[in-house]
Amino acid sequence: MPNRHVVVWITAVAAMWMYIDRVCVSILADPIQTDLGLTDRERARALGAFFFTYALMQIPGGALADRFGPRLVLTLCIAAWSIVTAATGLVWSFAALVVVRLLLGISEAGAYPAAAGLVKRWARPDERGRFSATVAAGGRLGGAVAPAMTAVLAAALVAVGMVTWGENPSGVHWRGVFVVYGLFGIVVAVGFWAFVRDKPPEGIAEAAPAYAPEPDPAAEWHARPPAAPRRELSFLGRLGLLARTPNMWLFGIIQFCVNLSWAFLITLLPTFLKDADVDLGVRGWVQSGVLFAGCVGTFLGGYVADGCRRRFGPRWGRSGPMMAMMGTCCVTCAVAAAGPPLWVVVAMLVMMSLCQDVGVPSIWAFAQDVGGRNVGAALGWGNMLGNFGAALSPILLTEVQIAGGWGAAFGVGAVAYAVAVGCGLFLDATKPVEEEG
Template sequence: MPQRYVIVAITAVAALWMYIDRVCFATLSEPMKVELLLPLAPEPDEPPGAFQRVVRWFLSDALSDDDLAAAKKMKRKSLGDGAPAGAGELTDAEVTAAKKRKWADTRMSFALGAFFLTYALFQIPMGTLADRYGARRVLALSIAAWSLVTMATGFVLGFAALLGIRLLLGVTEAGAYPAAAGLVKRWAPPSRRGLCSSVVALGGRIGGVIAPWLTALLAVGLVGAALVEWAVTPDAVPPEPGETPTNWRGVFVVYGACGLAVAALFWLVVRDRPPGTEAEADTGRSAAPAELTLVQRIGLLARTRNMWCFGGVQFGVNMGWAFIVTLLPTYLKQEFGTPVETVGPMQTVALAIGACGMICGGAFTDLARARLGPKYGRSVPIVVALSGGALVFFVVPTLPTAWAAVVALGVMAFLVDMHNPSLWSFAQDVGGKNVGAALGWGNMWGNLGAAVSPVLLNAVRQSAGWNAAFLCCGVAFTCAAVCGLVLDATKPVDEPPLA
């Protein structure tokens, strides 16, 4: 097997583990809310302090009609069809519980979005480090760092600590894809970059596919209380295996430990360049101009329309796609009354359908480049895929069952994953010596969209319902497709601006 395929495969494993660490948080959000956030929720008649009033100005705790309707729907479902008329009405205690639940839901949406904020802001700095110091070093250290942060997540004791951990996880994972793009550029010829990029990205998607299922299995089998509660209370009685408020802690500890093993494997196997090119690269450095600073790299990227449209594509796509990994479990439970134990497998199905698109996308973009040329061969797959994704979002609110919605969202994920290799290849085509920073630029805007997504869509859902949230996602995809029309892979960012 050619060495470049080994390098690509190990990099795909790193992406797989990164997505497992990332997606498991959303899967475990319900037990985390029960243990960490609901006990902190104030009583309805409790007067807020000055700080709490400021927080409430940003985070509304008032129950909307949709919130009350969802609570009544869940109560009626729990009572069964034989319940007497009026049994679905909420008592004062149940209204109070619903208010506390919304308080916790709102803060969890901020914890979900916090990761994407720092993940976005550190894309270009980490991509610059990969360009300067080598993708192998940066990516190996990143894997080790995010694994330690994942382990630490299992020991958080409050909302502030949870928010801080999520912000730190975004920093440590930010260098993964920019560094991986640099490896693919050095190891794969232009005619194979789409395929190799799709394999790396497919690793991430496979991680997203298996994460809900594997996380649920570990949460039930491990019982995280055994790893945390026993450590501080030696006489504690072991809980029975099953869904307990603290079983999520051990999952994070196990995932973090496995990630450290992946970091060691990556460091031992991967090299920055193919054999025989190291001496050539060293010879070229003496005559090369001085390395650009971070500010200079940002200026180089920011002065081109190509890069702004690249960022626009990523922003719109991630704003819509993030729905699957952040709010899909909540949507299934509130809109269809889906049991908790079924939500994880359904989320896995949607992501699995999407992962198939990554396999098709690599071959599709290489074929399109061969048939349509370097410019339209990159932009056409992007526009076609995102236009179809927008249509799916507009259709989802009309679907009658939970499984129909899951399959439709899986089709959307398929189209998103099909366009991803084209985006990676575009960044490699135009990035030149700054391919890590170029992909980091697009990822920065994309993950700002993902950071906005859970907060914005949760607010839209609370005020106008789920239909309005899906409409927002469809509009975001439409705008991304328009930006994709402008992309031109024949104009590298290394070219000096025209006088």
């Protein structure tokens, strides 16, 4: 039986591979557009299609993890998204590309809600921020290495003379990249199933708190024995419970706003760099550097989340880090919108990536605090609304950029972050979902 640290690190590896498969398409978007003959708007819609189904399936994915266990659901997710990633190398048209992007969204949707449930089962309350940060950092690391690794792999496949198929006027072997990533993902799925369990065995010392935790209204409410046995909620029951909870709407709006801005980094940043006459290979390294700042931020955010909760309590200890970081992101987007030199914009995007991800562990921990038995569905609710923002991001920002340039697009990001800060003022981690429902 693995200990809780091993379980968390293996889950982080799964998250890393999920982001590699998710982000690699952005660095390959230009050769895909060339080979398939796509317009700029078609490319933006194909990039956004993933987030649409990813958003729609968040709550069903979380509910399945709550019902059947995170181990089974997450293993199936890894296998499914790996198959779809490999299939991306076979697309021949805009319609086919949209279909595989929609399927990728469906197959990845249950991963983070299931991972949140797994962390809650294996972590003590004072470890949730750090453990959630480890898993989220795994995803961010995958996103960070994906652009540079993808550019190198595509060049290597051409160098070894690997046969391509279909029209290839771009000269970039993007199809083989997707196939290689998909095959390796199957290995990750097998390894996850072999080494991870849903929860520690009854009475394991490592899973039990070795101290008397501080009072937590949410935890105390959930710990009270119910007057009568509570029946398991159906999917519609969970959805109705979340929809009746004002706290969860605030949680979702925050994620909608921050993802509307952040998704630029994994969808349109290579296009922005292309318009600035940056070479394809350099684009990959720049995007990787920006996203790597997010890895650092996520790692730091785990300690920030746990430290703020101890210092300020569950109410402001959860919402405070979110508001501080999103406020800083608002400033960085506003500076980028003012039209400074290219590398000043890149520096602002690095800061935005860092600060946004410092707040991510607090977002996960908030869902774990208030979700109770429905923690997967609770995180899924926030992720659903958040990824509607991500789905809208490349479409909206492309239209804004066409109409007003990249400065206007960065201005939209600044406004979105400002709205997130406002919602954070009213977010309250001391109100469990069941109690509000």
